[in-house]
Structure formats: structure tokens, C-alpha cells
Amino acid sequence: MNSSLSTQNDDGIKAIMLEIQNQLRSRTSDSTKIGPQTNITRDLGLDSLAIMDFIFDLEDSFDISIPMERIAEVQTISDLAQAIAILQKEAA
Amino acid sequence: MSSIFDKFASLQEQHAALTAAGKSPAEIRFDEIISPTEAMLDGKRTILMGTNNYLGMTFDEEAVDAAITALKTEGTGTTGSRIANGSYNGHEALEQELADFYGMRSAILFSTGYQANLGAISALAGRDDYLLIDADSHASIYDACRLSDAQVIRFRHNDPQNLARKLERLKDKPGNKLVVIESIYSMLGDMAPLKEFIEVKKKYGAYLLIDEAHSLGVMGEKGRGLCEHEGAESDIDFVTGTFSKSIGTVGGFLVSDLPGMDIIRFVSRPYMFTASPPPSVVASARKTLSRIAGASALRKKLWENAAQLYNGLQAAGFELGPTLSPIVAIRLKDAEKAITLWNGLLEAGVYTNLALPPATPFGWYLLRSSISAAHTPEQIALAVEVCTKIGLELGLTTLSNSNKANGAALNGASPSPSSASTEATDTAQPEADEPAARV
Numbered sequence: 001m002n003s004s005l006s007t008q009n010d011d012g013i014k015a016i017m018l019e020i021q022n023q024l025r026s027r028t029s030d031s032t033k034i035g036p037q038t039n040i041t042r043d044l045g046l047d048s049l050a051i052m053d054f055i056f057d058l059e060d061s062f063d064i065s066i067p068m069e070r071i072a073e074v075q076t077i078s079d080l081a082q083a084i085a086i087l088q089k090e091a092a
Numbered sequence: 093m094s095s096i097f098d099k100f101a102s103l104q105e106q107h108a109a110l111t112a113a114g115k116s117p118a119e120i121r122f123d124e125i126i127s128p129t130e131a132m133l134d135g136k137r138t139i140l141m142g143t144n145n146y147l148g149m150t151f152d153e154e155a156v157d158a159a160i161t162a163l164k165t166e167g168t169g170t171t172g173s174r175i176a177n178g179s180y181n182g183h184e185a186l187e188q189e190l191a192d193f194y195g196m197r198s199a200i201l202f203s204t205g206y207q208a209n210l211g212a213i214s215a216l217a218g219r220d221d222y223l224l225i226d227a228d229s230h231a232s233i234y235d236a237c238r239l240s241d242a243q244v245i246r247f248r249h250n251d252p253q254n255l256a257r258k259l260e261r262l263k264d265k266p267g268n269k270l271v272v273i274e275s276i277y278s279m280l281g282d283m284a285p286l287k288e289f290i291e292v293k294k295k296y297g298a299y300l301l302i303d304e305a306h307s308l309g310v311m312g313e314k315g316r317g318l319c320e321h322e323g324a325e326s327d328i329d330f331v332t333g334t335f336s337k338s339i340g341t342v343g344g345f346l347v348s349d350l351p352g353m354d355i356i357r358f359v360s361r362p363y364m365f366t367a368s369p370p371p372s373v374v375a376s377a378r379k380t381l382s383r384i385a386g387a388s389a390l391r392k393k394l395w396e397n398a399a400q401l402y403n404g405l406q407a408a409g410f411e412l413g414p415t416l417s418p419i420v421a422i423r424l425k426d427a428e429k430a431i432t433l434w435n436g437l438l439e440a441g442v443y444t445n446l447a448l449p450p451a452t453p454f455g456w457y458l459l460r461s462s463i464s465a466a467h468t469p470e471q472i473a474l475a476v477e478v479c480t481k482i483g484l485e486l487g488l489t490t491l492s493n494s495n496k497a498n499g500a501a502l503n504g505a506s507p508s509p510s511s512a513s514t515e516a517t518d519t520a521q522p523e524a525d526e527p528a529a530r531v
Contacts, residue, residue, distance in 0.1 A: 056227075067245055091261065
């Protein structure tokens with residue numbers, strides 16, 4: 001891969017991760033747990049309704065729609081950031 | 093030694109905690125059904141306030157007689173699907189009667205309401221299509237999404253603008269877009285802002301399917317539901333519904349005015365691979381459906397009853413769903429108190445539903461009642477009285493939303509059976525003849 005493109009992608013993922021972490025901080029009591037490998041459903045004490053609301057807010061932030069089958073594949077914050085990056089690319 | 097059931101260990105623990113305080117809400121067994129609104133439970137006469145029996149038709153003499161005749165002439169069951177074993181006259185007659193009732197071109201019968209949503213939605217939305225569903229959709233709609241090959245996108249509950257944003261993102265994508273909403277939502281009894289949804293679906297050229305399960309027989313001058321009530325039937329592409337609520341039996345259907353819908357019979361797995369409704373069920377459904385359009389007196393009584401319960405509980409200071417409807421739900425944050433209230437009502441001879449997260453909006457614990465036209469004012473007044481008394485003991489209501497006279501009466505030695513529902517309060521009281529009024 002072209003190194004400048006790779007850097008752009010990395011920067012994009014970092015920006016997405018930052019927004020995800022910001023969104024999660026307001027929803028969890030222990031924000032120290034929030035990292036790339038954090039399992040969203042298992043590690044943060046969020047129930048399915050809280051996660052749904054979190055996804056809706058991310059959709060608004062990134063102006064994308066995340067299909068349910070994509071959400072089902074996501075486990076970690078890193079997975080989610082990658083999925084959002086792909087959806088942004090598809091929408092562009 | 094490990095067991096195949098080990099994965100349910102945490103669910104077992106939750107269930108044990110739930111039943112420790114009394115009965116299990118999911119395992120109630122009635123000893124005898126006395127009427128649409130009463131049953132014997134543990135030797136006690138119990139008022140049924142959680143049955144969705146909106147018009148009280150389960151004991152309707154004509155419907156029962158029709159079912160008995162069908163049982164004797166056509167037998168106890170069809171023993172197979174219509175695709176494999178053929179249809180009975182009653183299946184086709186009921187489909188024609190449904191189409192005529194809705195003034196639409198065609199109808200397809202399913203064996204349950206769950207299967208109607210499962211079979212209709214999964215077949216209508218194919219591989220290259222998009223399903224857009226309300227976040228608070230019934231499990232049958234969510235399960236239909238899993239069975240469908242379409243991409244599934246959720247929008248915020250009852251939020252046409254959120255739907256519009258999602259359709260805007262799809263506007264250049266090929267494939268059909270099918271929007272799925274419900275008329276009255278089963279947990280809180282809140283209603284879809286139908287006209288706003290119709291504007292959005294028209295703007296983006298999407299199809300709209302509405303599940304009228306809780307509004308058939310309940311809303312509209314002729315009982316056709318929310319779409320009739322809003323004068324919007326010509327803007328709806330598909331209606332699904334059930335016979336297990338106002339119709340008083342079991343079964344489901346899909347109706348549409350779009351030509352060519354019959355092909356669904358050959359692609360809908362929940363239609364093709366299950367036994368068709370038995371003759372007795374079809375006969376009672378036909379009899380009751382034939383009476384729905386003329387049942388305006390029952391509808392009037394239903395809404396009066398709903399207003400009595402809603403206003404009575406609101407006056408007592410409970411937090412309820414946002415809209416007056418025959419589904420009246422008390423919203424509670426505390427699991428233990430919700431379970432105690434539900435058990436207390438049962439001990440006092442009032443059966444309601446206890447709905448728990450994650451099946452409920454916002455993680456609430458819901459003490460859910462469904463009102464019937466067959467309830468008497470005395471039955472409803474008793475339910476309000478008992479609920480208020482236990483609510484006060486548990487600190488669930490401080491009567492802060494109600495007038496003090498009402499509270500004094502409830503704390504007194506002999507409260508009037510109707511006091512809770514007839515006292516004026518300082519909060520807006522929904523009118524019984526304005527079913528869609530939002531509060």
C-alpha cells in the first residue's frame with residue numbers, strides 16, 4: 001500500500017476511535033476501560049438498549065447508517081472503528 | 093459435568109431472583125377461564141387486565157357456535173400447509189373478507205400474527221433491498237429481519253426525521269426500501285406519527301408496511317385501525333395484523349392493494365412450511381371479523397374504559413406511557429418494586445403483565461395492562477385502588493401529580509371503588525373519544 005494513503009487511513013481510524021471513545025465516556029462509569037480492544041458488549045456494562053442508542057449517536061456523528069448485520073460482526077471498539085471507516089468509504 | 097443448558101446460567105439466576113418474590117410472570121397458570129375478564133387463579137377469582145382481549149370477543153356466542161360447527165363438519169385441524177395439502181373453503185373466504193374489510197385488492201392468511209410479520213417482511217424485502225425498521229419493533233419484526241436477505245437499518249423510535257436521514261443516505265442505492273412501523277406499540281401503548289411517516293416514505297419512494305395488531309377493531313370508525321383513524325389508508329402499501337387480540341382467536345394476515353401480491357405465497361417460508369389455521373379458528377375469526385365494522389359501541393366502551401384506567405393511575409401519580417390507549421403501562425425503574433407491585437396486584441385478584449428489560453423501552457420495568465370493552469367500571473376502579481395502595485406503600489407514587497383529596501380518599505378506611513378514576517386532577521385528562529390524543 002502507498003505509505004501516504006496508509007497514513008491517511010490511520011489518521012481516519014484514529015479520528016473515528018476518538019469520537020467513539022468520547023461517545024462512550026458519557027455512557028460508562030469507568031472510562032479507564034475504554035481502549036481499542038475493549039469489548040463493547042462485555043466490558044463496559046452497557047445493556048443492549050444503551051448500545052443501540054450509542055450506535056444511533058455514532059450514525060448521526062458520522063452521517064452514515066450502520067446496518068444491523070454489520071453491528072452483529074462488531075466486538076471491540078477497534079472493530080467498530082474499522083466498520084465505520086468502511087461505511088464512510090462506501091458512502092463517499 | 094457440563095450441560096447444553098450451561099449457557100443459560102445467568103438467565104436461570106435472573107429467573108430465580110424474579111420468582112423469589114412470588115410467582116413467575118411468565119409461568120402463570122389459570123385453573124379456569126370464567127369470562128373475557130375473569131379467571132380462577134389458585135382458587136381465587138381474578139380480574140384479567142393483561143390479555144389484549146380488547147373487544148372481549150373470546151366468549152362471543154356466535155363466534156363459539158361457528159367454531160363448534162366447523163369442528164364438527166371439517167375436523168380439528170388441517171394437518172399441513174396450504175401449499176402442500178391444499179386450502180379449505182374457509183381460508184379463501186376469510187382472505188376475501190379481509191380484503192373487502194380493508195378495501196384492498198388481496199389478503200394472505202398466516203397461522204399466527206408472529207408468522208404474518210415473519211412471512212410478509214422476510215419475503216417482501218429481498219437480497220438487494222433495504223428494510224428500515226423502528227427501533228422499538230416487536231420481536232416478530234426483528235426475527236423477520238433475520239430471515240430476510242435484505243440489509244436492515246433501524247431508525248429511532250417514532251422518529252420520522254431519523255428515518256428521513258437514513259432514506260436520504262440510500263437515495264442513490266438501487267433496491268426497494270421497505271419501512272416497517274407499528275400502529276400502537278405493545279409495551280407502552282404509544283402510537284406512530286403516521287402522517288409524518290407517510291410524508292417521508294412518499295418523498296423517498298419507499299414502501300410502507302404497518303402492523304395494526306393492537307389497533308384492529310380498536311381504532312377507526314369501522315375498526316380498521318390507525319390508518320383509518322388518520323384517513324391515510326390509501327397511502328399504505330401493506331398492512332399486517334393478528335386475530336389474537338380484538339378478534340379473540342389466533343392467526344395473522346397481510347393485506348395490500350398492490351397487484352401481484354399472491355406470489356408471496358410461493359416465497360414466504362413461514363406461509364409455506366407450517367400448518368394452516370384449523371377450521372374452527374377460521375370460522376370464529378370470520379364471524380368476529382364480520383362484526384368489527386359495526387362494533388362502534390364496543391369501541392366507545394373500550395376507550396371509556398381505557399380513559400378510566402389511564403386517568404385513575406395518572407391521578408394517583410404513576411408515570412405512564414405517553415398516550416392514552418387500551419395499553420396502559422406503569423413505568424418503573426426499580427426491578428424489586430416492580431415485581432412486588434405485580435405480585436401485590438395478583439394477591440389482590442388483579443392480573444397484569446410484568447414486562448422486563450431488554451424487551452422494554454429505556455430499560456424500564458413495565459406493569460402493563462390491556463383494557464377490554466368487557467371490563468366493568470367497578471373492575472377498573474378496583475385495579476386503580478389496589479395499584480395506588482401498593483404504590484403508596486412502596487413509595488412508587490407520592491401522589492405529587494394528583495390532588496390531595498384523591499390521596500386522602502385512598503388512605504381512608506373505605507375508599508370509594510370509583511374515587512380514583514373520577515376525581516378531577518391538576519394534570520390534563522385524555523378524553524375517551526379522542527383515541528389519538530397525545531398527552
